[in-house]
Amino acid sequence: MTREGTRVWHGTMPVQFLYTPGAAGLRFFRTLKERGVLAVTRCAECGVTYLPPRLYCENCFADLGKAWREVAGRGRVHTFTLLHVDREGRRLEPPDIVAFVRIDGTDGGLVTRLVNVAPSEVRLDMPVQMVLQAPRRRRAVLTDIIGFTTAGSAPPSQPRRRRRR
Amino acid sequence: MENGVTGGGSRTAPAVRMSGLIRRKPRRRVAVVGAGLSLFMRRALETGKELSYYAAAQALESAGVRRRDIEGVIMATAPDAFDGVHMKGDWLLDGAGGVRRPYMRAYVGGGSGVFSIISGWTLVASGLFDLVLVVGEEKMSSCQPHPQSAFLTIFDHTIERPLGPNLLWIFALEQHRYMSTYGLRNEDIALVSVKNKHNAMNHPAAQVARELTVKDVLASEVVAWPVHRLMVSPVSDGAAALVLASEEVARRLTDKPVWVQGVGWALDTSYWGNRDLAYPRYVEQAARMAYEMAGVTEPRKQIHIAEPYDPFAYKELHHLEGLQLADKGKAPEDLAQGRFARTGALPVCPSGGLMGVGNPIAAAGVMKLCELFWQLRGEAGARQVPGTPERGVAQAWGDLMQVGTVAVLGTR
Amino acid sequence: MAKPTARPHPVIDAPPRLPMRGHPLSDDEFHKATPTVAWAPRLEYAWDTGAAIGRFLDGLRAGKIYGVQCRTCGRVVTPPRAFCELDFKPMDAWVELPDTGTINTFSICYVTWDMKPLRTPQIPAVIEIDGTVPRGGFLHLVGGLRGTTVEAIRTQIAVGTRVQAVWKKPKDREGAVTDIVHFTPLRPRQKAR
Numbered sequence: 001m002t003r004e005g006t007r008v009w010h011g012t013m014p015v016q017f018l019y020t021p022g023a024a025g026l027r028f029f030r031t032l033k034e035r036g037v038l039a040v041t042r043c044a045e046c047g048v049t050y051l052p053p054r055l056y057c058e059n060c061f062a063d064l065g066k067a068w069r070e071v072a073g074r075g076r077v078h079t080f081t082l083l084h085v086d087r088e089g090r091r092l093e094p095p096d097i098v099a100f101v102r103i104d105g106t107d108g109g110l111v112t113r114l115v116n117v118a119p120s121e122v123r124l125d126m127p128v129q130m131v132l133q134a135p136r137r138r139r140a141v142l143t144d145i146i147g148f149t150t151a152g153s154a155p156p157s158q159p160r161r162r163r164r165r
Numbered sequence: 166m167e168n169g170v171t172g173g174g175s176r177t178a179p180a181v182r183m184s185g186l187i188r189r190k191p192r193r194r195v196a197v198v199g200a201g202l203s204l205f206m207r208r209a210l211e212t213g214k215e216l217s218y219y220a221a222a223q224a225l226e227s228a229g230v231r232r233r234d235i236e237g238v239i240m241a242t243a244p245d246a247f248d249g250v251h252m253k254g255d256w257l258l259d260g261a262g263g264v265r266r267p268y269m270r271a272y273v274g275g276g277s278g279v280f281s282i283i284s285g286w287t288l289v290a291s292g293l294f295d296l297v298l299v300v301g302e303e304k305m306s307s308c309q310p311h312p313q314s315a316f317l318t319i320f321d322h323t324i325e326r327p328l329g330p331n332l333l334w335i336f337a338l339e340q341h342r343y344m345s346t347y348g349l350r351n352e353d354i355a356l357v358s359v360k361n362k363h364n365a366m367n368h369p370a371a372q373v374a375r376e377l378t379v380k381d382v383l384a385s386e387v388v389a390w391p392v393h394r395l396m397v398s399p400v401s402d403g404a405a406a407l408v409l410a411s412e413e414v415a416r417r418l419t420d421k422p423v424w425v426q427g428v429g430w431a432l433d434t435s436y437w438g439n440r441d442l443a444y445p446r447y448v449e450q451a452a453r454m455a456y457e458m459a460g461v462t463e464p465r466k467q468i469h470i471a472e473p474y475d476p477f478a479y480k481e482l483h484h485l486e487g488l489q490l491a492d493k494g495k496a497p498e499d500l501a502q503g504r505f506a507r508t509g510a511l512p513v514c515p516s517g518g519l520m521g522v523g524n525p526i527a528a529a530g531v532m533k534l535c536e537l538f539w540q541l542r543g544e545a546g547a548r549q550v551p552g553t554p555e556r557g558v559a560q561a562w563g564d565l566m567q568v569g570t571v572a573v574l575g576t577r
Numbered sequence: 578m579a580k581p582t583a584r585p586h587p588v589i590d591a592p593p594r595l596p597m598r599g600h601p602l603s604d605d606e607f608h609k610a611t612p613t614v615a616w617a618p619r620l621e622y623a624w625d626t627g628a629a630i631g632r633f634l635d636g637l638r639a640g641k642i643y644g645v646q647c648r649t650c651g652r653v654v655t656p657p658r659a660f661c662e663l664d665f666k667p668m669d670a671w672v673e674l675p676d677t678g679t680i681n682t683f684s685i686c687y688v689t690w691d692m693k694p695l696r697t698p699q700i701p702a703v704i705e706i707d708g709t710v711p712r713g714g715f716l717h718l719v720g721g722l723r724g725t726t727v728e729a730i731r732t733q734i735a736v737g738t739r740v741q742a743v744w745k746k747p748k749d750r751e752g753a754v755t756d757i758v759h760f761t762p763l764r765p766r767q768k769a770r
Binding site: 200201202203204205206207208209210211216219223226227249306309310311313314317320322323324325327328329330331332333334337338339341342345369370386387388389390391392402403434436437438439442539542544545546547548 | 600702703
Binding site: 009011013014015016017018019020021022023024025026054055056058059060061063 | 246
């Protein structure tokens with residue numbers, strides 16, 4: 001085989017997606033939009049409160065369709081990291097603070113950003129609270145949550161102060 | 166370099182092996198003891214996890230077991246590109262009862278629905294487990310602008326995609342070769358749409374059940390001649406599930422276990438320009454393996470119900486011939502004579518099939534297994550075939566259009 | 578397709594007659610009324626053609642169709658491959674095949690890959706290339722026909738029609754399967770090249 005015998009062929013997989021929230025997800029997002037709190041489901045038998053909420057207990061498979069509760073968007077930083085580059089490799093100054101926040105009153109949490117707080121101030125287990133878009137700007141999607149900030153610092157519906165790059 | 170090849174030994178491609186396809190029949194028997202389905206829908210609110218849960222929970226309840234009794238889980242689901250979730254099988258797992266369980270994904274494209282029970286069967290027949298949950302799921306509506314776009318990659322990226330192909334081509338090309346080889350007419354094939362959509366009128370999960378005539382089918386627009394729109398199964402979201410048990414456990418759970426008597430599977434070359442498109446050799450190979458295991462030597466006498474895979478009207482006929490249930494080129498004639506009606510000598514797709522119930526790819530094959538389960542126990546309600554059927558065969562197909570998966574279920 | 582009609586609480590026939598679950602959405606509900614998340618992944622690939630297809634494409638650029646023979650079973654196949662998938666031996670006896678063949682099957686397609694209508698149909702076909710043993714070939718298009726209706730096209734081609742490749746001009750070829758524009762019926766007085 002000569003060198004001319006090998007080539008590279010370029011192409012794409014031209015697919016796009018439109019994801020429904022699901023039966024449980026629909027209630028979660030509508031609650032977030034309309035009341036600014038987190039809807040969760042609780043399996044009484046297993047003693048587990050699911051966030052994100054599930055229609056079913058993954059452990060005993062009970063139907064949780066009638067086992068809804070609501071909790072406030074408050075919790076603790078379970079872990080966090082600082083992102084110094086974005087997906088395209090551009091520098092982020094100051095870095096984004098991405099955290100997994102365990103929400104009080106549940107056995108779960110949310111992956112989110114920490115806002116209105118300096119990276120040097122972040123501590124594991126520090127109490128944080130949810131910052132939401134203004135009610136009229138919420139669309140029943142995850143980005144209705146702007147992020148989490150130190151508890152007791154800013155009112156829950158503070159408009160975002162830092163611009164995205 | 167030689168300039169062309171003339172004459173010489175025209176060697177035919179290797180034939181299908183006729184026997185000796187398995188070394189020995191496993192001695193440990195496996196039964197289906199429960200079945201469940203979600204609705205089949207064009208677009209569901211539910212996530213794939215929730216659809217899986219509906220089917221899995223129903224199967225567990227019908228079997229009288231709980232998730233904690235399940236020892237292993239099979240998740241059958243076709244390309245990730247439909248739901249748009251990478252590692253989809255693993256992602257669906259918690260809705261399929263699989264958290265903290267040994268789990269396997271069954272994945273041979275459209276063949277997955279029957280590959281599901283084959284995979285589940287191996288877990289029990291091997292002695293590893295006594296109780297296994299088998300779930301099939303698909304959520305095709307997520308894929309935009311149309312799920313067909315995800316199928317583009319079935320074509321070779323270098324020597325086929327530049328031609329601007331479309332999934333329908335494969336079916337249309339195959340149907341035409343089948344018709345041309347045997348002198349069949351589109352009217353003969355359209356009868357499958359009529360029969361299956363009619364049968365589905367009695368299926369509670371059905372998405373596209375309708376009363377139609379052959380004229381209606383042929384009056385529908387030509388999408389890719391010879392395929393008319395009403396000869397194509399729909400895009401669907403849905404899930405289906407089965408519970409499999411070892412003999413000892415099955416007999417404790419039910420007095421009507423439905424035994425998995427035989428399983429078979431085979432893939433042919435993906436160079437589909439080098440295959441005989443008029444005949445699904447890979448279905449024959451898979452069927453022979455399943456029949457050998459089941460001790461079926463005269464399928465036309467010993468199989469009482471057939472659920473072949475019918476994503477397009479002609480495929481039911483094509484597959485019936487591969488399953489050895491009709492002579493080559495003769496399935497349409499048998500259909501026209503009423504042999505395959507619910508009240509006929511060999512009911513075919515009494516469920517309504519993919520053409521009538523819907524086609525959430527992997528779930529569709531599991532739906533066919535659910536149908537055999539209910540039919541063989543006399544629990545198919547208005548769809549029940551008369552008499553006391555004792556043995557049925559379910560078959561699925563797909564992948565790069567070259568996989569055959571077959572399961573024989575029976576009351577003994 | 579007809580819009581799904583509301584089902585009155587369907588239940589499964591088999592005992593214990595459990596309800597069938599699912600919330601079907603209409604097209605409008607799906608696209609407008611339900612909060613959904615859209616994602617368009619950029620999935621771009623650079624696929625190596627492999628040694629065999631690479632040489633096949635070079636052949637196309639030169640206006641030739643190459644096949645390859647297995648020295649064990651004697652098959653001559655196109656598109657070529659580096660090994661015989663049946664004998665699992667290398668396939669390295671390259672042959673130049675004629676650019677004529679026979680239509681094994683064809684379709685007349687009036688929709689695009691994303692289900693939009695086409696007024697002028699595409700005519701995909703499996704073309705059995707002369708010289709292959711057993712007869713086999715690859716997917717391509719048939720063209721150069723008159724008319725766009727199924728009836729008109731079917732008066733000009735059938736399964737078994739002999740066809741000839743129509744090539745792009747040498748300067749326009751790029752080493753792609755589209756260097757053959759399409760295959761077209763051999764006229765009775767034409768000789769195969």
